[in-house]
Amino acid sequence: MNVLLIGGPGSLTNRMIVKLKKEGHRVSLLTGESYARKGYEKVFETYSFTYDSDSLKEIFESVCPDCILFMGAYDTNFNWNESEREAGRFISAVMNILLSYSVQKNTRFFFLSSDEVFGQGNSEDIKEEDAVWGDSAKTTALIQAEEICRDFSENWGKDVTVLRLDHLYQIPKTIAEAIQNPCASLCMSALKANYISADKENIYSLLYEDDAVEFIYEVMAAKHREYSFYHLSSGDPVSEWQLAQEIKEVLGGHITVLEVKRADSRRRVLSNERFSEEFPSKIRHEREEGVKKIVKYMKKNRAVFVDETEEKLSLGKRMLRQFGWFLKAIFPFLENMVCFIPFFMLNNRTVGSQYFSRLDFYLFYVLLFAIVHGQHQALFSAVLAVCGYLFRQMYTRSGFEVMLDYTTYVWMAQLFILGLVVGYMRDQIRDIRQESAEIQENLNHQLGDIKDINNSNVRVKDVLEQQVVDQKDSIGKIYSITSSLERYMPEEVLFHAVEIVRDLLNCPDVAIYTVHHSGYARMFSATSEQARKLGNSILYQDMTDMYEALKEQRVYINRNLDASYPLMANAIYDNEEIQMILMLWGLPWERMTLGEANRLVVVSYLIQNAVLRANRYLAALEERRYLADTKILEAEAFTSLVQAYYNAKKKNLTECTLLRIECDSATFKRSEEILLDNLRQTDYLGTMDDGKLYVLLSNTVKTEAQIVVNRFMKAGFNSRIIDRIAR
Structure with missing residues (x-):
């Protein structure tokens, strides 16, 4: 089975890759980023493309997956600390992926959601058909994504399944993983402060990550599923207070558990009844054992979770990070004002000069900034130039006389018109160049994508050719x-x-x-x-x-x-x-x-x-080649059967022993009844060319055959073991 896994690097993603590879499936990976990322288990082929890439359809056609798994709520490409911004990007990614998937035929699509879509909780175990409720941008985005999946399943006729995972937990490797882990977050609190704040009314069901992987795979491998929504849960409710007590028991008596009453406490336990009825998988990691493993690991690696090594920035760097955008925006204006000073001085020097009096340095100044920075800076430089001109004119005339001089307005109009026109042209040229650069970059990116996809297709073709032509397990x-x-x-x-x-x-x-x-x-x-x-x-x-x-x-x-x-x-x-x-x-x-x-x-x-x-x-x-009215095989049929057993015995494929019964042919029928009562269903009774009566004991060595010989003797028949048969 070809499987396309979509999502960023993470513990759940890597465990799914390992599971799928172990079961003999070919796993391809769409990372969701345009650059190569580390942190993944090895897969058959990796595609480094963003979710909004125009090449998604080509990737799906190249992989030709039987099954697509989108990590969804557990995709590390989305930073939910900035949930308002990420919500729109997440929904857009889901829609783009599903639209690209919609052209595929006979392909199953699985979307991972979480218990968070039931923000209010419920006094009973929550079933798949219960109403969802979002209390944050993330949960609202997950609900919208589920509805999109439902629409593709019901209205588009696509095979789309949503899997809601209930409070995942595993051994954390970093502080970030510990914070997202309900058990590890309580343990980290105990390690830091020697106490745990717990709410008795905050109840949930923990699902170990390895069990979640087994459940997900069970659903993916099924040829037919009754429903399009499933809850994957351990079905073992535990209160935060009880979990804190279990952590305290492992860490020791110096930990104090404080009972608190949180405003958002609730009972949120997903019902796994639908999944359990349809699939045989059972929980393999009991909560008590999982908690012990996590607590012991975090206690052993206390420095990782307690002694945080985050970078301490100086005041200057923090100010630069906070107000850097403002400095970047104001710098052209400061540059404009600084450059105005030498042009103002040059203009004052040339007034009344025999050779340079007709040079307009203010015009040069405005044109310079219009050409370099564009229309906005041209306007600002024109304003400064007008101020400088009026200031210089009032050396010899009053301000009223300057304002009445029409040549002043002609000069100002000339300055603003030239500055704005040149600045506008500069902006247009810059936009055209930028657009051309973006088009070229996009075409180069698509060309690179086509090359990558083609290289992947060539590798897949070579592998398939090798399987068909050379491999010993080819059809x-x-x-x-x-x-x-x-x-x-x-x-x-x-x-x-x-x-x-x-x-x-x-x-x-x-x-x-x-x-x-x-x-x-x-x-x-x-x-x-x-x-x-x-x-x-x-x-x-x-x-x-x-x-x-x-x-x-x-x-x-x-x-x-x-x-x-x-x-x-x-x-x-x-x-x-x-x-x-x-x-x-x-x-x-x-x-x-x-x-x-x-x-x-x-x-x-x-x-x-x-x-x-x-x-x-x-x-x-x-049945058909017996002597008349007996269960004794005729010589030809029995000899052929004995020969087949002896040939197999030489190859060590079976064991058999041949016995010759000492009796006359006239007594065969009477002897048959007694002999068959002492034989198994897999033993054979027949004659050979010498007219004697024989017994073929299948899967019997000589020492075991001696028991049969003794049994026959008690029944009144002498017999002996035959080592060779006549050719």
Whole structure:
């Protein structure tokens, strides 16, 4: 399964990557930032693009995901300390991602929300259909995002699912993680001040992050889901007061718990009833154990959470950070005023000069700032120039005379018109250049995106080509091997099937058990002593975990590493009934994944036809090729069966022993009834070319066969073990 995970780096994101990779899925990552970021687990392909990028559709088409997981409320790309600003960006990101996703076909989309959408709380466990209520910009944004997802699901017909997580907690690595963690925040308070303030009426349910990952994966892996909204919760309510007492118990008696009454105290516990009814996953991390782990870790790393090392800025730097924008805005005006002084002095020097009296330095001054800074500074410099001109004219004339002189207004009009026109042209040229630069940058960015996507497509193509052409687990390779079963005689197919499973799955320990109506499964063949550890016969219905999985036609995976169960098992069915069970033992832990289970299913289906055909043929031999009115196989059928068992025995695929019964052919029918009462269902009675009566004991060594010999002797029949059969 191809999975596209969307979100910033964080503990939950990385745990999801590890889980998906462990289950054999191919994980691609959309980071939400235009630059490469560290802090992620390794994935198949990483796309460093913002959520508003025009390339999202191309990315989705390139990845071609079966499943998309958007971290949503737990996306670290959004800084909710500035919630008003981030709320709009968050909703825009959700909408853009969903619109890009909408062109995909047969792709599932999952959005992670949180318990925060139920701001008011409830006296009962909150169900999925209960009304939401936002008490902050973040919760309002999450509610809007959920509604957008609901609209895409109900009106657009898309497969969109919202998962609300209930009060996540885990072992924190930084102060920022501890603050967001309800358990760690109380523990940090205890470490800092030796007391914890707790409210008995503040009640919630803690969900360990590893359990949340398992729940999320369970929903993602399901082929069909009944609902589009699910609550993922431990279903274990705990008050803040009770949690504080548990922390105090771990830290020691020097911690004091103070009871307080908070204005925002509430009971906010999500109901996991809908999820529990549909999915089998259970809580693996009990709250008490999780609290102990967190408290012990934080106590051991006390310096990280208590001795904060935040940078202490000087007064000057704090002032610069606070008012830097003002200094940046006022600097051109200060520059203008400083430059006005030399031009004012030059203008005064040239008045009455024989050579420079016609030079207008004020005009040069206004044009200079119009060209360099644009229209705004041209206007300000023109005002300063007019003030300087009027001040100089009043050296020899009164202000009233200057105001009555029309040449003054002509000069002022000339100054303002030239300054504003040149400044306007400068602004237009700057805007055109800036727009061109932005277009060029955007085109270069798109070109880079296309190159990145193309390189990713080339890598994916090469990987797929290698799987199809070269890999031993390619479909073509698997089919070519399994189809070789058609070349064997029916008596040999079941023995060679176990070899094929061993070779294709690279597992040295494989066993095949045949199922009987009595509820027992009897070993037919096995590749090693390890594969025979359960014995020749098992009451498979008593192996509850394995039987439940096989009954639902699922592959059983022994995730608890129970020594009394195989590591993986699958059944071969005929008319919806279990006919055989394939058991694998020698698998390393890292290969006990969904991907390996899928390979076992494919191999089982491909060998199923040949195995069932051979099984039915052998059944026909047993039922139709007997001596008249007996259960004794004729010589040809029995000899072929014995030969198949002996060939398998040479390859260490099974054990068998052949006994010859000392009796006349005239007494075969009477002998048959007595002999069959002392044999198992998997043993065979028949004749060979010498006309003697023989018994083939399957999965029986000589020492065990001696018990049967003694049993026959008590019944009045002499028998002996035959080491070789006549060719």
